[in-house]
Amino acid sequence: MPSDTPDQRSALRERLRFLRAFLAHPRRMGALLPTTRAAVDAMLDLDGVEDAEVVLELGAGTGSHTRAILDRMGPSGHLIAVEIDPALAASVRAELADPRLEVVTGSAEDLHEILDDRVPDVIVSALPFTSLPSEVSARILDRAAQALPDHGCLLVLQYSPVVTRSLRRRFARVQRTVSPRNLPPAFLFACRRSRLANQADRAGPAEDDPSP
Ligand SMILES: C[S@@+](CC[C@H](N)C(=O)[O-])C[C@H]1O[C@@H](n2cnc3c(N)ncnc32)[C@H](O)[C@@H]1O
Numbered sequence: 282m283p284s285d286t287p288d289q290r291s292a293l294r295e296r297l298r299f300l301r302a303f304l305a306h307p308r309r310m311g312a313l314l315p316t317t318r319a320a321v322d323a324m325l326d327l328d329g330v331e332d333a334e335v336v337l338e339l340g341a342g343t344g345s346h347t348r349a350i351l352d353r354m355g356p357s358g359h360l361i362a363v364e365i366d367p368a369l370a371a372s373v374r375a376e377l378a379d380p381r382l383e384v385v386t387g388s389a390e391d392l393h394e395i396l397d398d399r400v401p402d403v404i405v406s407a408l409p410f411t412s413l414p415s416e417v418s419a420r421i422l423d424r425a426a427q428a429l430p431d432h433g434c435l436l437v438l439q440y441s442p443v444v445t446r447s448l449r450r451r452f453a454r455v456q457r458t459v460s461p462r463n464l465p466p467a468f469l470f471a472c473r474r475s476r477l478a479n480q481a482d483r484a485g486p487a488e489d490d491p492s493p
Contacts, residue, residue, distance in 0.1 A: 295343045302342075302366055309365065311409020315345040316438060319462035320469070322349060324405070327456065327471040328434040330354055333402035337428070338362040339389040339421065340408040344373040350405060351379050361396070363389050389421045392428060400430050407438040410447070419447070426451040429474055437470040448472050 285293070296314055303310040324346075330336050331353050341347050341362040350360050363385045364370040370386040377384075385395050389408060404425050410418040425435050437448065448455045452472035460467045 298369070298372060299343050302369055306366070308409070308412040310342075311412045312440065314464065315343050316407055316467065317463045318345070318349065320438065320460040320467040321345050323458070323460040323462070324436050324438050324467075324469045325349055325353060327436055327458070327469060328403055330358075330403050330405070333358055335399050335401045336360045337392065337396065337401040337404045339392070339404065339406040339425070340364060341373050341384065342369055342407065344377055346405055346407060347373055347377055347382065347384075351377065351382060354381060356381075359383070359399075361385060361399070361401075363387055363392065363395060365389070390417060390424070392421070392424050396428060400433075401428060402430070402433055404429060404433070404435045406435065410437075410439060410444045411441060418444075422447055422451055426472075426474065431475050433474065435470075435472040437472065439468045439470070440465050442468050444470070 299310070299315050300313060303313050330350050333354065334357065336350055336354065336358065338346055338350060338360060341364040344362075347360065347362045354360060358381055360381055361383045362373060364373065365386070365388050367386050370384050374384040387395060389406070406421075406425070408418075408421065410422070429435060435452065437444065442457070445455065445457065448470055452474055453476045454473040456471045458469050460469055
């Protein structure tokens, strides 16, 4: 019987780390397994982290998005990845050592302090907005909307469309698509403060969400 490759062993270790964190903090993790690369790629296709100077990631987990953002980002880009769980933050820091990456152990609620005077072109979030306390989710969404410049974009991954209304209240343009290549299927949102944001056309198959 063929033995596992190093990549398969490392993927298995990542899943176990994620599952352990879920068992310790189910509502904070919001998922049993890390997001698949296919869903992460579909999400990042909705906006241009390739051209971004500053990307802010909220809820790095075991680094599924972090890794993919670094793969796409240019050499002068800077990625600030925020993770509340100190063990997960430490593992991302150790496994994805990259001069463009800064891993912050802390809460996305403090994103203004974390950004200091830096302005993110893109914010990427897989935070479980429906299982976090509602006041925490509201605070994070308010602060993310305030932190983005007019050309900026908030990318959100969720396992249900429930967050749609909260996004539409804060952003002039919300596009939504679904990635079936994840378990469970992932709802992906691209949210812009301006209806005329110049990167809207990148969104490809995503459609403006007409729901109330
Ligand atoms: C669904 S997981 C997503 C992890 C990873 N991005 C992925 O897609 O596989 C959500 C992550 O958000 C983190 N998290 C939850 N609340 C947070 C907060 N207030 N600030 C920062 N991270 C938080 C959790 O610890 C968890 O790692």
